[in-house]
Amino acid sequence: MTMMIPAWVDGTLKPVEKLKVHQLGLRHKAVSVFVLRGPNLLLQQRAAGKYHTPGLWANTCCTHPQWGEDPKTCAIRRLSEEMGITGLSAEYSTALEYRADVGQGLIEHEVVDVFRAEAAVDTTICPNPEEVSAHRWVHLNDLSAEIAHEPEKFTPWLRIYLDHHASAILGPALMAGLSP
Numbered sequence: 001m002t003m004m005i006p007a008w009v010d011g012t013l014k015p016v017e018k019l020k021v022h023q024l025g026l027r028h029k030a031v032s033v034f035v036l037r038g039p040n041l042l043l044q045q046r047a048a049g050k051y052h053t054p055g056l057w058a059n060t061c062c063t064h065p066q067w068g069e070d071p072k073t074c075a076i077r078r079l080s081e082e083m084g085i086t087g088l089s090a091e092y093s094t095a096l097e098y099r100a101d102v103g104q105g106l107i108e109h110e111v112v113d114v115f116r117a118e119a120a121v122d123t124t125i126c127p128n129p130e131e132v133s134a135h136r137w138v139h140l141n142d143l144s145a146e147i148a149h150e151p152e153k154f155t156p157w158l159r160i161y162l163d164h165h166a167s168a169i170l171g172p173a174l175m176a177g178l179s180p
Contacts, residue, residue, distance in 0.1 A: 005029065005064035015067040022052065025099070025107030028064065031074045032161070033090060033115045034169060035060040035083075035123075041143060042119065044083065044127065045134040046155070052102040055133065058155040060117075071113035079117070083135065084126030090115040094168040100156035108157060114169050140170070 004015035007028035021028050035042040042060045046053055061082040065074040075090045093116045099109040127135055138146070147154050147162065161169055 003064070004067050006067055018064060019051065021064075022102070022106040022108065025109050027097075027099075027109045027111060029071075030062065030064050030108075030110035030112045031071050031078065031115065032062045032112050032157070033060050033075050033079055033117065034093070035079070035085065035088065035117045035119050036170070037119050037121065037123075037137060039140050040137045041140055042083075042125070043136055043138055043143070044132045047129065047131055047133045049130065052104060052106045052108075053155050056155045057153055058158050059161065062155075062157065072115065075113075075115040082128055082131045084128065085119070085123060088117040088119060088123070090117045093171070094165065096161075096165050096168070098157060098160045098164075100160060102156060110157070112157075114161075114165075116169065116171070 003018045005018050005021055005028055006013050007016040007021045007026040009016060009026065016026060016028070043057050044060060045057050046055060048054045061078045063074060063078040063082070065071055072090060072092065079085045079088060079090065093114045095111070095113055097111045099107065102108050125135060144162065147159055151159055
């Protein structure tokens with residue numbers, strides 16, 4: 001099945017085939033979710049079969065809304081489809097835009113609605129192996145140190161999010177409690 005995602009073509013939002021969007025570097029809609037447990041973020045390692053950035057660590061989940069799909073509905077859907085997580089309340093955090101080379105001649109140029117959710121200690125996580133090869137909780141201070149030490153292990157968008165948009169995504173209260 002060919003997935004059509006919302007992308008801007010000649011200034012107009014239209015449904016465009018997902019791979020074509022990335023091949024052409026078209027500006028398009030996206031959704032990202034950060035599931036937190038206090039200062040710990042749930043990361044996923046992208047499955048080896050992904051057509052770009054396989055094996056790299058990313059935030060809890062990222063996707064493109066289907067044509068006409070509400071961003072919050074998309075966030076909840078993908079938490080379930082990618083991570084097997086249900087029952088969390090995803091709260092809108094911010095909107096941002098970035099452009100990044102993701103390898104193999106593909107470009108992500110996303111206008112992203114970012115959502116945040118707080119998970120309980122006993123939240124069930126059951127990742128889809130077609131989407132996710134591993135997952136782990138990491139303290140945000142440790143994540144910053146890991147990215148500084150080995151940036152190539154992380155997706156370009158996660159690095160951009162944390163380098164340029166961390167306070168907007170995670171909230172100033174959480175950021176205030178982290179090491180500088």
